[in-house]
Amino acid sequence: MSKRKVAIIASGGGLDSAYKVLNIATAAAATEAEVAIFFTFEALAIIHKDAATMLTMGPGKEHYVEGFKRANVPSISELLEVARETGVKMIACQMTMDVTGMTKEMFVDGVEVGGAVTFLDFAYDADVTVTF
Amino acid sequence: MSTQHVDKSIDCKGLSCPMPIVRTKKAVDEMQPGQVLEVLATDPGSVADMKSWADRTGHQFVGTEEEGGTFKHYIRKADANEVKAEQKHPHTISNEDLQAKLGTTPVILDVREPMEYHFGHIPGAQLVAFGQLEERLAELADLKDQEIHIVCRTGNRSDMACQLLAEKGFSHVKNVVPGMSQWTGPVEK
Numbered sequence: 001m002s003k004r005k006v007a008i009i010a011s012g013g014g015l016d017s018a019y020k021v022l023n024i025a026t027a028a029a030a031t032e033a034e035v036a037i038f039f040t041f042e043a044l045a046i047i048h049k050d051a052a053t054m055l056t057m058g059p060g061k062e063h064y065v066e067g068f069k070r071a072n073v074p075s076i077s078e079l080l081e082v083a084r085e086t087g088v089k090m091i092a093c094q095m096t097m098d099v100t101g102m103t104k105e106m107f108v109d110g111v112e113v114g115g116a117v118t119f120l121d122f123a124y125d126a127d128v129t130v131t132f
Numbered sequence: 133m134s135t136q137h138v139d140k141s142i143d144c145k146g147l148s149c150p151m152p153i154v155r156t157k158k159a160v161d162e163m164q165p166g167q168v169l170e171v172l173a174t175d176p177g178s179v180a181d182m183k184s185w186a187d188r189t190g191h192q193f194v195g196t197e198e199e200g201g202t203f204k205h206y207i208r209k210a211d212a213n214e215v216k217a218e219q220k221h222p223h224t225i226s227n228e229d230l231q232a233k234l235g236t237t238p239v240i241l242d243v244r245e246p247m248e249y250h251f252g253h254i255p256g257a258q259l260v261a262f263g264q265l266e267e268r269l270a271e272l273a274d275l276k277d278q279e280i281h282i283v284c285r286t287g288n289r290s291d292m293a294c295q296l297l298a299e300k301g302f303s304h305v306k307n308v309v310p311g312m313s314q315w316t317g318p319v320e321k
């Protein structure tokens with residue numbers, strides 16, 4: 001029996017983008033969907049080992065940080081862990097890596113590197129596609 | 133819920149979305165069919181989410197009770213064969229069986245995109261892209277009581293198309309599985 005497929009494109013690198021992407025991804029995976037995320041441009045910060053220091057809220061949105069704490073929102077690393085455990089496919093954009101000089105070793109475990117076609121291969125049959 | 137025997141209880145109090153759902157999924161995976169899970173949560177969003185989650189995964193949402201700001205959600209794990217059973221169109225035909233019937237000019241609707249159809253389709257198949265199916269129903273009205281074979285690339289879009297047509301009163305629709313990705317019969321361009 002084939003599963004629902006959710007394809008997510010992440011291009012924004014703020015802390016808010018990270019939450020949008022990972023909340024949808026982990027909720028979808030928990031609902032037994034197959035999920036793939038294509039991380040490109042600034043969004044590579046989300047899967048970077050130094051995400052905790054790289055991801056910030058943009059100007060004027062600092063109040064969220066306090067809100068996140070108050071609402072006991074899980075940390076990005078916790079969500080990444082859940083994503084990996086539940087089989088979310090995380091693809092880092094090769095082109096952006098070349099442009100910024102990033103290497104696969106800079107990313108958390110479970111990330112694979114691919115081009116746009118690697119993601120599209122999955123996305124063609126997706127039931128839901130979201131862009132952040 | 134004193135009237136209900138609970139097999140397992142998980143504490144998601146203080147956790148925000150999506151953690152109650154993530155934990156629920158994990159807990160249900162470790163349980164036996166028929167067992168009941170209790171989820172304690174304080175996230176008000178969990179009330180709607182828990183129900184949607186159960187509907188989507190095919191497990192039974194028994195109900196929610198609130199007590200002093202804590203929600204108690206009850207989920208009954210479904211049997212493997214009752215999970216998702218209602219989400220699939222029940223009538224299918226294999227690629228091979230359809231190929232064997234080609235001599236009798238069966239009605240075949242190809243619900244892929246025009247470009248996919250252009251690069252190769254089953255001889256005699258009619259193109260009705262899934263996105264246009266609903267608005268083109270009137271053209272198909274003559275086929276209502278005929279046997280219709282619906283094909284796409286892997287069987288997903290055609291499954292949705294079958295469900296749509298069945299809902300609109302088409303009585304003999306069959307999903308061709310797995311579809312064109314594995315089709316070894318004749319192809320027309």
